Amino acid sequence: MMACSGHKISARQRWTPTPLQLQLLERIFDEGNGTPTKQKIKDITNELGQHGPISETNVYNWFQNRRARSKRKQLAPTSNNNNTSSAEPEAETEVESPKEKKTRPESFQLQPYDYENSSPHSLYIHSPDIGFDQLMSKIEVSGCYSSYFL
Amino acid sequence: MMACSGHKISARQRWTPTPLQLQLLERIFDEGNGTPTKQKIKDITNELGQHGPISETNVYNWFQNRRARSKRKQLAPTSNNNNTSSAEPEAETEVESPKEKKTRPESFQLQPYDYENSSPHSLYIHSPDIGFDQLMSKIEVSGCYSSYFL
């Protein structure tokens, strides 16, 4: 019964950007405002306030985090593959068909840290309903974690 | 499976440490490295990579979680009474003690916003939206801003 994603996104203690807000934030961030001024923050806050509760502090923090996180990509995505054992017992790699959406619109789990944001790629999700599927397209598991080697 | 139509799991799998890796991690953690540096992370990752797939991010997260968990576990055991039934812990008490506890209360979004005031122009603190902030901290499933999904 509960298998269904019956997650009520009820209120949380800490601010949670709505997908729309997030989209806007990312967009702005991507626009090239690495150092949003106070005025800018205010503006953004005001703008985003139309889509949900938000405060200037939230915006400020968000940008700070965003920047830090981007830079944080130094933490290697390097998948250290070791093939000590030639045996690669395929466990149950039941890869489901990548379709459908996740469960929560606000947080799409990414892989490790993003690789590089230098790419001038503007990936934005339009569609008021959001195709989570597309969001997931970024996942790059690039690994077969199903195997246990002891 | 899944009676609900809402199903679909992403292809992303969560990293699962092998017992060996876990053992090593615990050992390192126990050694007294509460704050593993990036270099350390790399080292550990490399080491553990010999026992299974792992990335620096995994190691980093593991330590973070480990630490948080430890703290949390240790903070709770001080149960005074062996009360079988626990009363409702959540009481609406917005009265702020002048002396906040040392614990870092996940305060709701404050509005200090007093970091660098680079703006040459003074700013008016009148944000009408601050009222929302407070509301947000408590918003329940009620029909307040429930429509902020998109």
Add this chain to the structure above:
DNA sequence: GTGTTATGAATGAACG
């Protein structure tokens, strides 16, 4: 197969 627990991962907020 269903429900619960354990734990990795993501993120907002705070500290230095």
Add this chain to the structure above:
DNA sequence: CGTTCATTCATAACAC
């Protein structure tokens, strides 16, 4: 501004 803490979510692992 970079790093760390705390909280929450999602999912693998486990128990029923």
